[in-house]
Amino acid sequence: GAGVSQTPSNKVTEKGKYVELRCDPISGHTALYWYxxxxxxxPEFLIYFQGTGAADDSGLPNDRFFxxxxxxxxSTLKIQRTERGDSAVYLxxxxxxxxxNHEQYFGPGTRLTVT
Amino acid sequence: xxxxxxxxxxxxxxxDSSVINCTYTDSSSTYLYWYKQEPGAGLQLLTYxxxxxxxxxxxxxxxxxxxKDKHLSLRIADTQTGDSAIYFCAEEKNxxxxxxxxxxxLQVFP
Numbered sequence: 292g293a294g295v296s297q298t299p300s301n302k303v304t305e306k307g308k309y310v311e312l313r314c315d316p317i318s319g320h321t322a323l324y325w326y327x328x329x330x331x332x333x334p335e336f337l338i339y340f341q342g343t344g345a346a347d348d349s350g351l352p353n354d355r356f357f358x359x360x361x362x363x364x365x366s367t368l369k370i371q372r373t374e375r376g377d378s379a380v381y382l383x384x385x386x387x388x389x390x391x392n393h394e395q396y397f398g399p400g401t402r403l404t405v406t
Numbered sequence: 407x408x409x410x411x412x413x414x415x416x417x418x419x420x421x422d423s424s425v426i427n428c429t430y431t432d433s434s435s436t437y438l439y440w441y442k443q444e445p446g447a448g449l450q451l452l453t454y455x456x457x458x459x460x461x462x463x464x465x466x467x468x469x470x471x472x473x474k475d476k477h478l479s480l481r482i483a484d485t486q487t488g489d490s491a492i493y494f495c496a497e498e499k500n501x502x503x504x505x506x507x508x509x510x511x512l513q514v515f516p
Contacts, residue, residue, distance in 0.1 A: 295448075326504075334504070384449075397449040398448055
């Protein structure tokens with residue numbers, strides 16, 4: 292079956308602009324996660340959804356970052372007033388929670404470059 | 407803190423075994439994971455171990471867990487050039503988020 296997909300694969304934007312990054316999880320996966328990976332680093336947790344609600348948003352760096360998952364499937368990560376320091380690869384993962392399932396499956400990521 | 411630590415580089419000859427080490431911080435972490443990342447690709451889940459186990463074997467992969475020392479290792483037997491990648495260990499927090507290490511770059515030479 293299809294894996295986690297993310298669009299766009301690359302996004303170049305100017306400092307101060309608004310961007311939206313989209314994640315399509317594996318069908319039937321109830322949990323969805325966003326991570327950010329800076330060059331030479333491991334992924335850093337941003338936010339976790341269980342269904343439609345954000346169960347843990349403790350990793351969002353500031354209020355310029357916001358994410359939604361209105362129907363419990365597709366999720367959008369929104370970044371306002373982008374800064375050069377936001378440049379990174381944004382990774383989405385999904386998981387089938389419960390029944391002993393703990394594996395998170397990752398998408399290919401969106402590479403965001405803020406100029 | 408939430409630092410998961412790994413050595414940065416490992417270089418091995420094709421056919422030898424590779425051992426990648428990781429130390430984590432949270433003794434209450436229930437699951438520990440190993441992911442593989444190839445250039446330009448996403449993260450691939452290799453294997454994971456539950457914290458009440460001390461070893462798990464899956465084909466060429468062996469995971470060892472020393473919970474007392476909070477030390478995790480991944481052994482790859484008969485390492486191949488296709489195993490060249492960055493390997494990340496990760497611990498799962500009680501809210502299901504993963505805390506990743508900085509990754510170990512494995513280079514396999516002929």
